[in-house]
Amino acid sequence: MSIKMKTHYKTCRGLLLTTALATTGVIATAPVAAQMVLEEITVTAQKREQGINDVGITVNAFSGDMLDDLGVKSAEDMALVTPGLTITNTAATGVPIYTIRGVGFSDYSTAASSTVGLYFDEVAIPYAVMSRGVLFDMERVEVLKGPQGDLYGRNTTAGQINFISKKPTDEFEAGVAVDYSRFNVLDVETYASGPITSGIQARLSAKVVQSSEGWQQSLTREGDTLGKRDEVAVRGLINFDLSDNAKLLLNMHLIRDKSDNLATTAYDGTDIGLDSTQNLISAGAIPYSLGDNRAADWTPGEYRPRRDNEMKGISARLDWDFEGMSLTSITAYDKFDRSEANDWDGAEIRDSNNINVTDIEVFSQEVRLSSNNDSNLSWIAGVYYSKDDMSEDYNYFMNDSYYSVALGITELDTRYDQTTESIAAFGHVEWQMTDKFKLTVGARYTEEDREWSGCTYDRNGTLAFAANNIITPFLIAPAGLPIPDDVADGACAVYNDIEGSDNYGQYSVFTDDIATNKWMWKATLDYAPTDDLLFYGTISKGFKSGGFNGANANTHSQLVPYGPEDLISYELGMKSTLAEGRLQVNAAFFYYDYQDKQEQDTAVTFVGNISGLTNVPKSKIKGGEVEVRWLATEGLTVDMGAAYLDTEITEWEAVSSTDSVYPTIVTFDASGLELANSPKWQFNSTVTYEWAISSKLMMMVAGDAIYKDSTTGGAQGLAYATEDYFLANARMGISDVDGDWSIKLYGRNIFNKYYYPAAFVGGNGPYVRMAGMPVTYGITASFKF
Template sequence: MMKCKTLKIREETMNSYNSKRFSGYTTLFMTTALCVGGLGLSAPASAQMMLEEITVTAQKREQGINDVGITVNAFSGEIMKERGISTSEDIAQITPGLTVNETAATGVPLYTIRGIGFQDYSTAASSTVGLYFDEVSMPYSVMSRGLVFDLERVEVLKGPQGDLYGRNTTAGQINFISKKPTAETGAGITVGFSSFETLDVEGYLNGQVAEGVNARLAFKTTQSGKGWQKSLTRDDTLGKKNIYSLRGLVNFELSETVNLLLNVHYSNDQSENKANTVYDGRLIGLDEFSAPYKQLFPYAVSGETPPWYSTGDNRAADWTNSYTDASGTVFNLRPKRDNQLKGTSVKLDWDITEEISLTSVTGYDKFDRVESNDWDGMAANDSGNINTTDLEVFSSELRVTGQTDKMLWIVGAYYSEDKMDELYNYFMSDSVYGNGSIAFGISPFQFAPILQLHTRYNQKTDSQAAFAHVEYNVTDKLRVTLAARYTEEDRSWSGCTFDAGDGSLAGFSNFAFGATLSPGACSTIDDDPASPTYVFGVIGSPNINDAFHVYEETIETNKWMFKVGLDYALDDDLLLYATFSNGFKSGGFNGANSNTTQQLKSYGAEEVNSYEVGIKSTLLEGAMQLNLSGFYYDYKNKQEQDLAVTFVGNISGLTNVPKSRIYGAELDMQWAPAEGWFVSFGAAYLNSKILEWEATSNDSSWPTVVTFDASGRELAMTPKWQLNAGIDYEWEISSGLMMKIGGDVNYQDKTTGGAQLEDATSAYTVANLRATLSRDNWQVMVWSRNLFNEYYYPAAYTGGNGPYVRSVGMPRTFGITLSYDF
């Protein structure tokens, strides 16, 4: 079948550019595509340049990226270094249509592609965006930090990808692909020094260790001795980094037709976490605060502005360093991570015949963390937590690929199993539920304040699937793709919010319901009228304690997913494509603090029908690559935050939005207007709308649930516009000595917050600048990120129980990076 030219600029004559450096530079521009990603540039004939095709593995085999009938962005490892992409969350900075935020300070990043995401801060929620590291799924986004180094490329696939990817998701996937071992002996090191006393060191060793055995060892460490956030109320800073990561890859050529790749990786993160910044809610049309807290009382009386309110200063924040309970036990609450990820994977490739090959990928990862975070943005204890998480994930995929003159087919099976145990230690002594109730005289908490909670749960998920994918060339120009996948998934959950051992939660339950719970007892209340232990069925009886128990549930999901695609190549420079795909994400459970069992009931699976058309074109005799796509999503039962109406008020809940829709368009342009010049531009437009949803109102109180019609509102985290633009110029200073100057600007439009207005964010623009001097195997780059010190906040929410907070982005930073390849 004919295909558009997806290309990388390469030196045609040796008297103008160093071939190695120029090729690496051009990969930057090739791989920022929005619609089909990584698309090639070419220059006019007078520049004496020619184009070379780039390959990706978005569809589980090597293909030219312009021959892939799906929407995918691809970014090389060199580009990510140049743009300062050091974590998986940073990918959103260079990918219109992708956002990363959080809805609470729990250390869980939330990925959203084209408005499809799940605004749940619980560790237990599997990611709506599939995350794959060397073809192995990381189903929980909390696991995604720490492995972004020594990458060959990253691929961002947009839209449901259920036919070829193991874990069921609706938004798309992000594939992180490591550099593989080769027989060529080599080594390299990169050292960077930047603002806030930050040191980055990354390196690799590569080569042949025996006949048919090649190995690659890569490492990265980031150390920062100075925090970038400053306390608003005391002399204290936050934001030090202490990260170590290591990856070893060994490739065994077992025979001419059999190849085995072993991957062993480890990451240790001892960094400080980011704190929030409090603001006056009246700035966005809300009340000043969601609920009163102890520290607010003197300012509420005097009418003065609390000193921890701040807007406009991207270094300003506040946090709590410790809490001492009634027994004298001191808890270290300073926002910090103690996280370790260790794992291994094995990939086997076997060419059974010239036309048929077999691939097996098996992976195991273990993630352990003790992570403290501050929700409330104050030197107070309205909301703080320590999460202790033990998570294990095993997966295995077996697939067979075959090809004839006109047809390519893939069939396979997938199995995964994960287990999660978590203690969510929550501190709230200054909140409206704790001692804040005494200051403001709020009943019943002033008589029995709740100071601390222990939410403990375990979750087990088993998933198995069978899939088939067929591409048939009807003619030299027309290709049809048909694919299907059947998935069976079981998810079991058991959990409760326990008294923390201080007796405060048990004391509240005893005061309010006449129970006789002991310190440490499960205190989640059975509020299901159909249950034999319904609280109002046993209240006043000797069995009242039975109304406080662990909640258990198992859900089963059995679903088909489909895909139909058409590609039509008008000529070598113009490809049209259209796809229909269907995807789903299974239901789950609420891992937040619970007051009632109804709050913990499962939410259902969500489903998306995606319709997309696109065009890939090479223009101006190869000097420009222009790509366009448009899409429409029919979104059913979207998983979303809601309020749970409980005895203690409206607290964290999860639900399904029955109907919503999203449509949009994306553009990517790459242009080489003259020798040495490269220009890139990308844009993503989104329009989302809730079509049907009766959301829970803040005015509810148990047992009455008041709802409001949320239809007509936008979905959360759907900025109408996201824009990228970049320009670079490279020239030769002297024989072999190259100079390159470049910059990029990234814009994200405001978001509404969906049904929760406090989750809204403002539009922002971040600009970056860099200059690189290089020769052969070394380079020096000086750079600035957030050049104009833009104040922006990618996330905003209620800071636990009382204040409204923003999670502010980093200020302007400067640095110098030195690289040398041996």
């Protein structure tokens, strides 16, 4: 989406700087005036320029300035400012879980792809773990809701988030922003942009974040803190004007992150009505905490939560205009390397610690043709190809756990390789049937093949000993299964319990592949009775391909791939501009028919019931969203957003995690339960007031209110549920009327609210939460040259 604005005013009294939560885009206003109106906006959400009020599409958009004001520093922060979007974790593995309108995939494996498409400058990022770097020099961020498969590369069901960086300019400009905040965080961002020579423009931007003081405090070691930061990001863009009708944009980027990871906080399950015996470490062996944002604990030394990650890549975009049409080609390559340690159990001991070493390489190519005339019929057609290779070494340490005492197993090493290849063809047509009616249709056919090979290996002899002396004679033999050969030290220790397969009855590497060939489509009818009112109805279908479980495993049946999921969306929306252009009200109402949702389940194995993945046959989601933007009076802007969700599983026989004992699997009827990560209500509000204090200076004060309702945890129950929370932010600043410099003071979570966006069961049993940050405050100074 791009944004173009026209300025209309009568008596100019200074520039009004705004921050807005607008359903259909970031809305700028005219200079403060006796008569104020919302401005005309042009978007390219459907990959051609259109007036935002002329197209039926539901999207939240945020400018770079707005992201700064709201304290959005990373992709994961977007959940705090976007109604209907939830970003959380299912476990402390460094993998974020993106959910839009209740559509998400709660898998902590690095190999899992997200239901939410993630795009950086129109390049797809196939794995959520690759999205965790800092955001900097952003033109805007867009959150599109509902299936978007007709125009975007990867298959997804929930929607997508587009991160769009600022581009090179024809005239020289430069700037720097310095931010210093609580916990000794220094954040410096700078850029320079302009022409290099005739026909060539460049932009170089960089960001450095340093902090020597962590905000989490150890419950057992006074003075030991977690949360230190060491991040460096650089982006270089070069635009070549090849001719009057052709240009080439190169994008080179690097993000390096050597910060601390965050730790969980363990708590007594009986405090919220859970069984305290879930803590398999032993009751009272570790300190608990509830209600303190900063309280946490972790294993020190080599197991301390930390990361050493690097994302680097290059893309090339060619745009070439012909007579009546345009050619666009986007070629991209990204490489992501990570080595990071995390601690699931919220304790000083090694109950469930992990170190992930990951290597991901992604190549993609998109070529599309589109019409570029002003006729009543416009179209886009293209092809898309991508290939990604992933390898991971997932080391797991449980030296002090229940299983160490019971079975003697202290360390595991799950190693796997995954290759995914996707090819698609797509088309999109918009037909202006009459002055008031427009029909938009689009479709994409995708063929995706995924191969996976891996095993959980003995790391230090303890798994081999347990397999040969406990699992084989006391668990496998009594179950009537074939007796396997002994496991050698360091060898694969996953038992093949799938009758008829190769190596049945042996400890062996699991290898399989899954192919998904499906259509995605979309149809929208717009009705615009006036220039200031638009109604639209959309029916769309999306799918997400199947995949594999990258967790520690005991049996081959635990690693059998889960299948694809499908979602059909029915949506009605309205966009209106009222009160002589000073009020905008936008609303959308939707119903989702959700088939074969990919979800966490229980895998019943020899050593107990552990992490598994499955498909939920049937679910339904319904809800609505409303966004209001109001220029209440001269200098005063009010923005409000609300989202309502009603989710329900309508068919699913889920595996009982308490009653099942290998090989007997006990199920229960999970129909009627809500989906995970689906707060019923979400609210956002921003109030901004700005006034001139002289002919050259402007003053600004603003406040934000954020509310997210509680969640049930889905079929995983209370241990995965979260409480509702309310957060408030405030800021005030002074700037010159031209916006060349500004100084701003801010506070976030100013009432120091205790909240936790994620809760789950630690790797081997304890109940844990991941708390949000306490109150923070700081000062930002920015200058443009």
